[in-house]
Amino acid sequence: MLINSTQSRDDVLQSVYRELKRAGTDTHHAFRFFTFATAGSGHGDPRVRMVVLRSFEPDWHFEFYTDARSAKIEELRRHPVSESLFWNPSRRVQLRVSAASSVHHDDELSNKRWHHVQCDNQKAYASPISPGQPIADPSDAHSWPEHIDARHFAVVRSRPYAIKVLQISGLKHLALEYSRDDVTGEWTGSWIAP
Ligand SMILES: Cc1cc2nc3c(=O)[nH]c(=O)nc-3n(C[C@H](O)[C@H](O)[C@H](O)COP(=O)(O)O)c2cc1C
Secondary structure: OOOOOOOOHHHHHHHHHHHHHHHHHOOOOHHHEEEEEEEOOOOOOEEEEEEEOOEEOOOOOEEEEEEOOOHHHHHHHHOOEEEEEEEEOOOOEEEEEEEEEEEEEOOHHHHHHHOOOOHHHHHHHOOOOOOOOOOOOHHHHOOOOOOOOOOOEEEEEEEEEEEEEEEOOOOOOEEEEEEEOOOOOOEEEEEEOO
């Protein structure tokens, strides 16, 4: 359990914050991998995929890295909002985080982050073939240029504006909903029926 019914809403929010902060640095934390949903281009159908939490900051901004040519980037450019789903199976807690998400590509932030991507991991963002492009053979996508650079590397940075917390607990599940004031950054929350 991460939360219980005797906690205040502020305490619950602090617990959520601490877990996300840990996941930003601990590669083994259950929140390290999360599902990131966008509105697809075209009719705006939902699109989801797993990503890796690369940082979680004191002001609640969080980031993942990606290939600037991937579909999610085009989707975010059209519709810069997302929903992220985190699940911790041992604590049996789910977080649903709605956020404004921006794409950083070939700018100061992405260049700064690129220098923290370990040498071999840079290959994940440097294939000569764009993600999603049809190929004749799987191995076609497994070769890289001799000199790898940041031209396709992008950072997706999300600013949460709403969070739903669900604690699974026998038959007595607990749920809370928080929203954030755009100007002050203050969170307000209430218990809701799970
Ligand atoms: C465990 C796991 C972690 C992943 N992490 C990332 C990631 O951090 N960034 C990323 O772009 N894709 C990541 N992927 C791949 C994406 O889920 C997705 O397949 C890919 O980015 C293409 O997505 P798109 O076509 O919707 O843009 C991960 C996949 C798995 C299974």
